[in-house]
Each structure stands twice: as structure tokens, then as C-alpha cells.
Amino acid sequence: MPDAAQSTSQTVSSGTPAAPKDLSAEKEAELRESLKRCSAATLEAALKFLKTGDVEQLPTVVIGVIERFVDPDQRAKLQEKDDELRLIEDLGIDSLTMMEIVILVEEALQMTINNDELRNLRTVGDIKVFIDCKARGLPPPQPAKFLPVEQIVALMPIQPPFLFLGEASVSSANASAKYKITGQEFFLQGHFKNNPVLPASIMLEALGQLAVLYLLEGYEPTEAGKVVNADQIFFTGCEGVRVHRVCRPGDVLSLSIRPKRMKMPLATFEGTIRVGQEKAAIAEEITLTFGLKDAATAVVAPSAADAPSLSSLPTDTPQA
Numbered sequence: 001m002p003d004a005a006q007s008t009s010q011t012v013s014s015g016t017p018a019a020p021k022d023l024s025a026e027k028e029a030e031l032r033e034s035l036k037r038c039s040a041a042t043l044e045a046a047l048k049f050l051k052t053g054d055v056e057q058l059p060t061v062v063i064g065v066i067e068r069f070v071d072p073d074q075r076a077k078l079q080e081k082d083d084e085l086r087l088i089e090d091l092g093i094d095s096l097t098m099m100e101i102v103i104l105v106e107e108a109l110q111m112t113i114n115n116d117e118l119r120n121l122r123t124v125g126d127i128k129v130f131i132d133c134k135a136r137g138l139p140p141p142q143p144a145k146f147l148p149v150e151q152i153v154a155l156m157p158i159q160p161p162f163l164f165l166g167e168a169s170v171s172s173a174n175a176s177a178k179y180k181i182t183g184q185e186f187f188l189q190g191h192f193k194n195n196p197v198l199p200a201s202i203m204l205e206a207l208g209q210l211a212v213l214y215l216l217e218g219y220e221p222t223e224a225g226k227v228v229n230a231d232q233i234f235f236t237g238c239e240g241v242r243v244h245r246v247c248r249p250g251d252v253l254s255l256s257i258r259p260k261r262m263k264m265p266l267a268t269f270e271g272t273i274r275v276g277q278e279k280a281a282i283a284e285e286i287t288l289t290f291g292l293k294d295a296a297t298a299v300v301a302p303s304a305a306d307a308p309s310l311s312s313l314p315t316d317t318p319q320a
Contacts, residue, residue, distance in 0.1 A: 240284025
């Protein structure tokens with residue numbers, strides 16, 4: 001199963017190559033001046049892209065330009081090559097700084113970017129994919145739908161204190177979310193005594209919850225006038241589970257799922273959890289069963305008692 005961290009790079013590296021630019025000596029001198037405060041690797045990658053059209057150079061240019069404008073204490077995060085890094089929340093990039101980044105990218109890559117095209121770019125990975133499509137002359141993919149935690153709570157049948165999703169992004173192709181282990185989770189008092197460790201079954205629960213969110217917000221039934229019924233989503237099984245890392249209070253879990261097979265009434269997903277760039281857990285297959293309802297049916301907020309839980313996993317689930 002491909003890792004979640006690979007998904008953006010795979011998207012970026014496929015498709016039509018970019019056409020080389022006409023790089024005169026004067027243009028090259030201007031480029032060197034524009035990128036003089038960026039790393040040597042950034043300049044080298046920009047020159048290679050302009051001369052050859054090699055889109056593999058684009059991520060280096062994007063990261064190098066972003067690094068130029070973020071605070072020094074944030075630059076180490078960029079070196080982790082985490083495409084899920086959020087521009088505002090994780091890197092502290094405000095709207096004016098974003099415009100400075102865009103202007104320099106335009107100069108470095110000889111392209112024009114409209115302000116309207118930037119509205120849905122929230123992560124480093126979003127920028128990489130957007131710039132790659134722009135360089136190739138391809139339409140950028142439909143932006144993922146961002147869901148703050150308040151909206152997730154309103155949508156999900158699973159409710160706190162058993163909801164393990166913070167903010168999330170959902171598209172037709174995948175879904176991702178964050179969850180910070182606060183240390184206040186009720187089950188940590190007994191798992192383990194004086195040594196709080198997030199149970200592996202809870203990791204699988206979180207991935208299953210993200211799959212539920214995908215069904216509710218990212219999946220479009222082929223049957224016209226129908227939507228997924230939140231009251232009819234249930235866990236049926238999982239396979240290929242591996243736990244690679246102990247997760248403790250303070251860790252921020254980056255969860256991602258991708259649908260593998262969707263055929264009513266079953267939906268099968270693959271999922272990955274990371275902490276930074278470290279793989280924490282994978283599930284090769286998580287399968288849910290689901291039902292549909294008329295799209296016009298009034299939405300009634302489900303109670304916590306009615307929430308379909310994925311916690312009915314065997315007690316011998318591998319522990320981190």
C-alpha cells in the first residue's frame with residue numbers, strides 16, 4: 001500500500017511534461033537576483049526547470065520560496081517534507097506573506113497566478129499540486145473540502161468523547177485529518193497505569209471514523225437523488241493492520257484514507273497514520289457497510305447513544 005506521504009508526489013509527478021522556457025542571459029540574471037535570498041538548491045532547480053521543463057524540480061522551488069518567507073524557527077518543519085503542513089496554522093503564513101510567495105514563484109517559474117486560484121490552497125501539498133498543474137497547462141484538481149471540528153461534530157454520528165478527528169479535508173479521491181492526543185482521553189487512565197499509550201484499536205477507530213466522514217462528504221452515490229445515510233454506516237472488518245510506533249499524549253496524528261472499492265452496500269478503504277514523518281500505523285483494508293436515503297430527507301442530529309462505533313474490534317488487536 002502506498003504511504004499517504006507519497007500520494008501528493010505521485011499526483012505531481014504524473015501527466016504531461018512542461019515546455020521549456022526561453023531563458024536569455026538577461027532573464028537568467030534577473031532570476032538569480034530574485035532568488036538571491038533563497039538556497040542555492042532553489043536557484044538550481046528553477047534554472048533546470050526553465051531550461052528543460054523538468055517538473056521534478058518544482059517541489060524544490062516551491063519549498064525554497066516558502067522557506068525564504070517563513071520565520072526561521074518554522075523552517076525545520078519544511079525540511080520534514082510533510083505535504084500536510086498547513087500554511088496558516090503550522091507555518092504562520094498570513095495573506096500578505098502568501099502574496100510575496102506567489103510573486104516570487106511567478107518570477108522564478110515564469111508563470112502567472114490569479115488571486116482567485118489561491119483561495120483553496122491550505123497546505124504545502126496543495127501548492128505543489130497547483131504549481132505542477134499550472135506548469136503543465138493542466139486544470140488543477142478540484143480542491144478538497146475543509147471541515148473544521150465543529151462541522152465534523154455536526155455531521156458525524158460518532159460524537160465526543162469518542163470522536164477522534166480534529167479538522168479534516170475531504171475530496172472525491174481521499175480524506176485526511178488531524179487528531180492531537182491531549183492526555184485527557186478517558187481510556188488513558190487505564191492504558192496503561194502511569195504510562196499513557198494510545199491503544200492501537202483507537203488508531204483503527206480514528207481511521208474508520210475518517211472513512212465515515214468520507215462517505216458523508218466525499219462520496220457521491222451513482223443513484224440520482226440519494227445520499228449516504230449517516231444512521232446506516234457500520235464497521236464490518238479490517239485486514240493487514242500493522243502498528244509501527246507508540247503514540248503518547250502530545251503527539252499529533254495525521255490520518256489519511258483512500259477508497260479502494262466502492263460497491264453498494266460495501267466501501268473498502270486503505271488508511272495510514274503518521275506522526276510527523278514517522279509511520280505510526282497502517283490498515284490495508286477497512287470495510288464499512290452503508291445505506292442510502294433520499295437527498296431531500298430532513299437531517300436529524302443523531303445522539304451519541306445511536307452512534308455506530310468501530311470499537312468492537314477484538315481485544316487482541318495489536319498494541320503499539
